[in-house]
Amino acid sequence: MTDGSITVWGRTTSGNVQKVLWLCDELAVPFQRIDAGGRFGVNDTPAYRAMNPMGLVPTVKDGDVVLWESNAILRYLADTRGGERLYPRDPIRRSVVERWLDWGLGTLSGAMQPLFWQLIRTPEAERDPARIAALTAEAARLWGILDGALAGQGFVAGDGPTLADLALAPWLHRWMHLPLDRPSLPNLEAWHARLSGLPGYRRWVAIPLS
Ligand SMILES: N[C@@H](CCC(=O)N[C@@H](CS)C(=O)NCC(=O)O)C(=O)O
CATH class of the missing domain: 3.40.30.10 (Glutaredoxin)
Structure with a gap:
């Protein structure tokens, strides 16, 4: 086209x-x-x-x-489409973006996807509380790792958003809105607030969970 x-x-x-x-x-x-x-x-x-x-x-x-x-x-x-701002060409900077893209797909989604299904897509009577508790603990551990990586920086791979933020944002929105007890993770919460200021996040990601 x-x-x-x-x-x-x-x-x-x-x-x-x-x-x-x-x-x-x-x-x-x-x-x-x-x-x-x-x-x-x-x-x-x-x-x-x-x-x-x-x-x-x-x-x-x-x-x-x-x-x-x-x-x-x-x-x-x-x-x-000229996305270097979001996906740097420099191999070292790119590797940080790649790391979190792969982490989202290969690690975080392993806890978040079944947790989302348990809490949003499974009728309440069919939910498995023990599984929900185990998945919540694992997701909290993983979000804690990202919280550590966010210390002193605005976004996942540095001071500006990259593909890593776009890819992890839907999981973050779910984590912040699922009906569960979340540990306090200040860097993660600050990142969530920053993402919430971005028009693309508000338009596509920050919608009611269903
Ligand atoms: N690893 C794939 C996963 C794709 C995936 O699981 N898509 C889900 C929705 S998030 C899907 O198609 N589910 C079946 C459906 O919606 O009918 C990707 O990142 O594109």
């Missing part, structure tokens, strides 16, 4: 979709969004699976290029 516009498949309640939409705002990438996933379906159709064999959201199409895996989409858009 000549105007650089892309198509994004995914419901706006998905954190993995939210980070992509927020990045589109940051980089002024025009996009068409098609609801998919959850109650919208679409992601189980053969046409969708031909694009994304995982059948998950988001999927992005940029001309003939099809992308899936939300963090890979973030990297691609930053690389192709």
Whole structure:
């Protein structure tokens, strides 16, 4: 497409979709969004699976290029749409962004995803209190590690937001709003306040949990 516009498949309640939409705002990438996933379906159709064999959201199409895996989409858009501010080219600075992108996907989501499902998507009578307690403790430990990394800096990889902030923000919003006892983590809370001042966070991420 000549105007650089892309198509994004995914419901706006998905954190993995939210980070992509927020990045589109940051980089002024025009996009068409098609609801998919959850109650919208679409992601189980053969046409969708031909694009994304995982059948998950988001999927992005940029001309003939099809992308899936939300963090890979973030990297691609930053690389192709002038996103150096959010995804530095310098290998050392980039490695810090990569670290937290991978940590979000490979570590934090392992606690946050089932915790979110237990507390928001599972009927109260079917919830497992022991599992919720264990997941809450693990998530608190992990958020505590990020709290330590945030000491003395405004954002996850330094003084300005990067892809790492965009990718972790949906989990943070969930953590701050899930009905559970959270330990006091001052640096994390200050980061949350900073993110809450960003229009893309407010528009796409800070919505009621469902
Ligand atoms: N690692 C994948 C995970 C994608 C994923 O789990 N997407 C969820 C929504 S957050 C999904 O498609 N769930 C099924 C559905 O919405 O129907 C990514 O980062 O894109």
